[in-house]
Amino acid sequence: MTILQPLEKKTLAEKLYLVRFKTDTESHLKVDPEKCKLCRERGCIYICPADVYKLDEKENIAISYEACLECGTCRITCEFIDWKNPRGGFGVCYRYG
Amino acid sequence: MTDKFDCIIIGAGPSGIACAFAMAKAGLDVVVIERGEYPGSKNVSGGVLYSTILNKLIPNFWQDAPVERHVVKKRYSILSKDSEMALELNFNNFNNPPYNDSFTILRSKFDRWFAKKAEDTGAxxxxxxxxxxxxxxxxxxIGVKARREDGDVYADVVVCAEGANSLLAEKSGLKKKPADNQMITAAKEVISLPREVIEDRFNLEADxxxxxxxxxxxxxxxxGSGFIYTNKDSLSVGVGCPISVMKKRNMHPNDLLDAFxxxxxxKKFLRGGKIEELSAKMIPELGYKNLSRLVANGLLIVGDAAGFVNPSLYREGSNMAMASGVMAAEAILEAKGKGDFSEAGLAGYxxxxxxxxxxxDLERYCDAPERLAEAPELFKEYPDAILKMAEGYFTISDMPKREAQxxxxxxxxxxVSIWKFLWDMYKVRKSIL
Structure with a gap:
């Protein structure tokens, strides 16, 4: 048997669609909009493997906590991110891990 | 829940479950509190488990555990943009039990099994x-606050096995929040392929x-590095680099994984694959001198939360986690014997x-991350120069060989400055091999 076709390409959104999440109604991640306004690095925007942090049209940080993979990288990147564990049973639920 | 336990363990990963298993076996009343839907549902690793500790807890565990494959082949490779230099090692002796205590695993399946074993033992x-x-x-x-009604749970001693994103260990004051050069951020995909394809493509016998x-x-x-590990009918494919380095380059982990x-x-290793899952995890590389304080009155910290990861080529995390869990259990049993769960009473840990x-091992490789950070040429200039030289050496032309060489x-x-190159090589050998 020969399989020659290259690995399928998937965008990040498509990959996140494969991950199982149990979504809570409230975010477990919070930023301080005042601090964000003064921040030049905006490290959260590119360091998050799931693109949880994005700039909205008003240049504020919008948080798509629903897709958080719960690695904690943003918390180490930015000292102002308030990171709480999601409610028990909620959040990412890996099938492979 | 107003009962008092002998011990509360926070987190059902390798360290927490190993700790619970050892204590339950000794007859203690232990509870493991896990925030996920099931043990393993929040847990990620590259995927190699060294099993020296597990095999002591559960002899011949591989007959029962959902392990993927035992590792007989190891390949180390340096890439430039268009070339590769690789070293492959293949050991037939690792085909015999205990299989060199090296197995690829998928944590959501494995940790669930391991937690069940602890439950069967009485945890x-x-x-x-x-x-x-x-x-x-x-x-x-004297206990923990769980986020639920009547959530205060009490015990003689609490073991914090919460993992790399160590919110509680930091809150306790025992651990400082890690700096961005002390944490690796890693992203991984599980990519499925038929079993026969994996075995043919990577020249492997069954298992x-x-x-x-x-x-x-x-x-x-x-x-940092990229990796491919073979599972039964999937590959674990990932990349990991220090957060500080990623920040400096404005690098997105998913973009880095896609580029890899x-x-x-x-890409030729991945032909025909189907992406099954994306996951992400931080790996602590705190360094021996910056490890968390490990014990307070009534509290011990184990596993990734404590910073127990060997940063060298051995890549050992889960086994150290299990070892620390078992040692915490032994220290707690000792403390119980003396009736003293103070910091001094738990000093056996x-x-x-x-x-x-x-x-x-942590002391032996204490300065590996710093030494590597001092010589960034190791990952860019040296590989490029070595591979270019090798390409020139092997490029066939009408030029006499001596001239081409x-x-x-x-x-x-x-x-490349030859002396700096040799000095850097010497330092690397000393600090990471």
């Missing part, structure tokens, strides 16, 4: 429950496994760690 595993803080009284931890580590252009010349997967030397491979060597010398 109580409470899932879907978050712990938000410790309960302190007179300078001593044999291969681990491949890639440096250099695998992660755009940054400190489409590198000309990597630190003592056991010091006498074991955990602290000896001189040209190739000159190219290398133009790009």
């Amino acid at each position: 109580f595993v409470l899932t879907e429950t978050v712990v938000d803080d410790f309960i302190w009284k007179d300078g001593k931890v 044999e496994g291969l681990t491949m580590e890639f440096f250099g252009d695998a992660v755009k010349g940054m400190i 997967k489409s590198h000309p030397m990597i 630190g003592k056991r760690l010091q006498e074991s491979f955990v602290m000896k 001189q040209l190739a060597r000159r190219h290398f010398k133009d790009k």
Whole structure:
């Protein structure tokens, strides 16, 4: 048997669609909009493997906590991110891990 | 829940479950509090488990556990943009039990199995429950605050096995929040392929496994690496680099992973694959001198939360986690015998760690991350220059071989200071091999 076709390409959104999440109604991640306004690095925007942090049209940080993979990288990147564990049973639920 | 346990363990990962297993076996009343839907649902690793500790807890565990493959082949590779230099090692002796105590695993399946074993031994595993803080009284931890109604749970001693994102350990004051150069951020995909394809493609017999580590252009010349590990009918494919380095380059972990997967030397390993899951995890590389304080009155910290990861080529995390969990259990049993759960009463934990491979290895490789950070050429300039030289050496032309070789060597010398190169190689050998 020969399989020659290259690995399928998937965008990040498509990959996140494969991950199982149990979504809570409230975010477990919070930023301080005042601090964000003064921040030049905006490290959260590119360091998050799931693109949880994005700039909205008003240049504020919008948080798509629903897709958080719960690695904690943003918390180490930015000292102002308030990171709480999601409610028990909620959040990412890996099938492979 | 107003009962008092002998011990509360926070987190059902390798360290927490190993700790619970050892204590339950000794007859203690232990509860493991896990925030995920099931043990393993929040847990990620590259995927190699060294199993020296597990095999002592559960002899011949591989007959029962959902392990993927035992690792007989190891491949280390350096990439430039368009070339590769690799070393592959293959050991037939690792085909015999205990299989060199090296197995590829998928953590959501494996940890679930391991937690079940602890339950069968008598431990109580409470899932879907978050712990938000410790309960302190007179300078001593006497329980935890779980986020649920009547969530205060009490015990003689609490073991914090919460993992790398160590909110509670930091809250306790025992651990400082890690700096961005002390944490690796890693992203991984599980990519499925038929079993026969994996075995043919990687030249493996049934159940044999291969681990491949890639440096250099695998992660755009940054400190860090990419990897491919073979599971039964899938590959674990990932990249990991220090957060500080990623920040400096404005690098997105998913973009880095995609670039790795489409590198000309990597993409051929992945042909025909189907992406099953994306995951992400931080790996602590705190360094021996910056480890968390490990014990307070009524509290011990184990596993990734404590920073127990060997940063060298051995890549040992889960086994150290299990070792620390078992040593914490032994220290707690000792403390129970004396009726003293104070910091002094629990000192057996630190003592056991010091006498074991955990602290000896962490001390041996204490400066690996710093040494590597001092010589960024190792991941970019040196691989490029070496591979260019090799390409010149092997490029066939009408030029006499001696001239072609001189040209190739000159190219290398133009790009690299030989003395710095030798000095860096010496330092690397000393600090990471």
